Amino acid sequence: MSTTGQRGSGIAQPLALPSGGRIAVYVGLFVLGAVVGAAGALVQPGWFPGGLLLAVAGAAGLFLGGAQGVGTRAGAVVPAAGWMVAVILLTASRPEGDFLFGAGFGSYLFLLGGMAVAVMCATLGQVPQPDGSAVRLGK
Template sequence: MMSTDKRPSGLAQPVGAPSPGRIAAYLGLFVLGAVVGAAGGLVQSGWFPGGLLLALAGAGGLFVGGARATGARAGALAPAAGWMLAVLLLTASRPEGDFLFGAGVGSYLFLLGGMALAVICATLAPGRQPGGPGARLGK
């Protein structure tokens, strides 16, 4: 018995559906972003100018590396979301009055610099291109 469905097999799956491996990579990048954000929050105030630069360089390297490893902008956004979540949770003061981030220039530079790096890396990351040979119209 023949099937009446004449669609090619490549069109059976939605084009934008991520594979389970890609989803695992994004989740791993999210967790790694949270770890880098927590470590950066500790380092940036320890050695003021050097620690701040080290924390921002680590975050920027993770954002760029995630984008290049996955070949998509979401590769930069996943660790940026984890970084942002960790940093925002660490800025909240506890009921005992303890806090990790002081109200100093270094803390604000870390927060704003990390957000700026996330936006820059996600903007400049290469978008996913469809596979296949390139073709020019009109030829």
């Protein structure tokens, strides 16, 4: 805190531990991210151009919705982590030689597009703005 009662930058703030309710929301977002990743992996090769767009749009909606709903960038990062875990596990081949992703152009677009959307949504996450008249926001 400064002498005028205003808070400093977000980097200088002490780390606050999330509450139990917020942890439950983050766990739910992680699981939902894994479900969206698995569903996208199944949908994107089925209807190639439309399925790919649907899968990436679903991931974008979840990531941006998580950021807006929680009000922090972690709201986008947590479901993106769940999405990434599901997608990475589905790309690994089994001992029998079976795997879900083919080596096609659409699979690579799904992987790279999902990661790019996750980065964009985490970057666009709402960051609290400083209070006070000394700050020149919107000028």
